[in-house]
Amino acid sequence: MKLFIYDHCPYCVKARMIFGLKKVPFELVTLLNDDENTPIKMIGQKMVPILEIEPGQFMPESMDIVKFIDKKFPPVVVTEKENPSLLEILDQARIAYYSLVMPRWINSRMEEFKTPSAKQYFQKKKENMIGPFFSALENTENFKKEIIKILQEIEKKMAEKNQWYLGDKISFNDFHLFAFLRSLTIVKGLPFPPKLKRYVKNCAHKSQIPLSYKQALV
16 A cells, blocks of 8 residues: 655644554655645545555545554554544644744655745745745744643643543544644744653654654754
8 A cells, every 4th residue: 555645744644643553564655745746646636645545546534544544454443532622722723833833844854845846836825824934933932832832731631641642542632633743843942741742752653653853954
């Protein structure tokens, strides 16, 4: 199987997690960010992740991929339970989160941004969402303060002793939360509360996904 991704993409992180957790072999293919033709040929639109199950058979949507792989390679380990309050918190963080990570993604070692045209393509689209990247970088400290409050709020709601967000079993919440936290590791000097710091390292280890700070250049 092949999984087509962008390294920065939180949805792609979710799809990658299940392969690492279950130790399922697969080929990871990173597309250039401005490559529209490849995903459109596969699924009719530009989006990732895309799982090529076998030649010519494609599946989009991160959590659909998670459920498919979990069931295809038993035993099933993921509970579809979700805590709505976590999703609400992550949604509240949206602007500060993207303002911190997006300008840093295109100035990283990530393969999807290895050409000037790929960087320009991404920047043009995403500045329509958060405004000029240079302005976001200038406001880094303010955005950090917002995110630190969010991280503290998340940590208060985490299970006290168990390794996953809701306890001793991995749930959909862990896919959402790890993808969010993994992106934030690219922000130099952003402190994680102790439990979340342990959590993100544990998730990275079990999922076999390197944290984003290893790709950071700024």
